Amino acid sequence: MDLHRAELAADSLPSEVASLDAAAVIIWANAAWLLAAGNELGELLGGCLVGVDFIRQCRARRTTVADSIATGVATVIAGELRHFERDLTSADGLRIWRFQASPLRGSMPGAVLIRSETTGRSRTAPWERPDPEDIPIRIAQLTPREREVLTLMCRGRSNREIAAELGIAYTTVRSHVQRLIDKLGARSRLEAVARAHRAGIA
Amino acid sequence: MTRTAALGIGDEVVGVPAHIGLFYDAEPERRQRRLEFLRPAIEDRRQGIMLLAPPGIADSALRQLEADLGGSLEDDVRRGRVVVAHYDKDPDLLLENIRGALDTLAAAGHDVVRLFAQVAWGAEGFPFPEDHLWAESRLNDVLAGTSVICACAYDVSELPDRALISGGLEAHPCVVIGGRLTESPNYLTPPEYMRSFLRNARSGAGL
Numbered sequence: 001m002d003l004h005r006a007e008l009a010a011d012s013l014p015s016e017v018a019s020l021d022a023a024a025v026i027i028w029a030n031a032a033w034l035l036a037a038g039n040e041l042g043e044l045l046g047g048c049l050v051g052v053d054f055i056r057q058c059r060a061r062r063t064t065v066a067d068s069i070a071t072g073v074a075t076v077i078a079g080e081l082r083h084f085e086r087d088l089t090s091a092d093g094l095r096i097w098r099f100q101a102s103p104l105r106g107s108m109p110g111a112v113l114i115r116s117e118t119t120g121r122s123r124t125a126p127w128e129r130p131d132p133e134d135i136p137i138r139i140a141q142l143t144p145r146e147r148e149v150l151t152l153m154c155r156g157r158s159n160r161e162i163a164a165e166l167g168i169a170y171t172t173v174r175s176h177v178q179r180l181i182d183k184l185g186a187r188s189r190l191e192a193v194a195r196a197h198r199a200g201i202a
Numbered sequence: 203m204t205r206t207a208a209l210g211i212g213d214e215v216v217g218v219p220a221h222i223g224l225f226y227d228a229e230p231e232r233r234q235r236r237l238e239f240l241r242p243a244i245e246d247r248r249q250g251i252m253l254l255a256p257p258g259i260a261d262s263a264l265r266q267l268e269a270d271l272g273g274s275l276e277d278d279v280r281r282g283r284v285v286v287a288h289y290d291k292d293p294d295l296l297l298e299n300i301r302g303a304l305d306t307l308a309a310a311g312h313d314v315v316r317l318f319a320q321v322a323w324g325a326e327g328f329p330f331p332e333d334h335l336w337a338e339s340r341l342n343d344v345l346a347g348t349s350v351i352c353a354c355a356y357d358v359s360e361l362p363d364r365a366l367i368s369g370g371l372e373a374h375p376c377v378v379i380g381g382r383l384t385e386s387p388n389y390l391t392p393p394e395y396m397r398s399f400l401r402n403a404r405s406g407a408g409l
Binding site: 015017019027028029030031032082083102103104110112154155156158159160174177187188189190191193194197198202 | 225227228292293294297298329330332333335336339340358359371379380381382384385387388392393395396399400403404
């Protein structure tokens, strides 16, 4: 299996997700989280089942890592931090997990916790493919109108909005979009946008 | 004054329009949440219903809903109160499909429209993830000024963390997790979402 396929396989692993209320009690967790409660990461954090006070459990472990996670989550729940992230390594150093917490706001203060194994994974999205080597040539083959359309696509505009801004028909914009996606060798609208942006367009 | 309506899930109330990321864990919870979300519209004939799913799934989603309800929706489909729409591989056409179906429901005079969208990564006719997430972000603009309550259903048992954070949480102003409604902790407006996408594209950090 090549590296890209291995990353794809790793990225398809389900995340473990739980939500905490304002008192840091786990009020919901998905099946992956519950299954992982007994694994090495679950052990590290003191088991984390629904109804458990997550911060208290972490503190009870009396380890530096668990303590730092407890502090991070408490800070998130208090609304003092928008995002907390910590990578954790297994005792043998061969496995890595990423632990993330984000605040809930509004009518129900609390936090969302996400854990996932990141061993061997890059931080590149699994669907992000490398640009073709001849991308400058491909971009040079775009017509001036296609470049205009692409620039507006990079601003997030829809085809309807592009048609209005350029004063051309909606169906004409659709043709331009499809043609420029093909010329850039992209699989999708947003992949074309990403390639154009990296090449300096918009 | 902001208009509100019952979400249908728990005792939650939402402002109208609403665009909600509905996170569920595997199929039984999806069916339960869909039924809860759509029941107010099924019981109140002034409300319209739109089911959005990939072409190969949409009809079975309707049949499944009928089975969960214990009754047929055939009459409502024929009268246009229940509309089944399809995802499109092209995210721009997807938005146009949604806009067209919602316009039809609004023209029929429905007080509120409940849109249940079933996210199905990799299904035939479903956009690539990066395109789907852009469409999710731009859907906020499509819904502005409408009377639509839209719930986009994501299965967290199948969802990689990056898609969860970058898509589900960034594209929706509100989320339901574990049956509880909250503001999304990571919501970005459509222009912010696009700027974030371009920053990530530039740095190679993914979407």
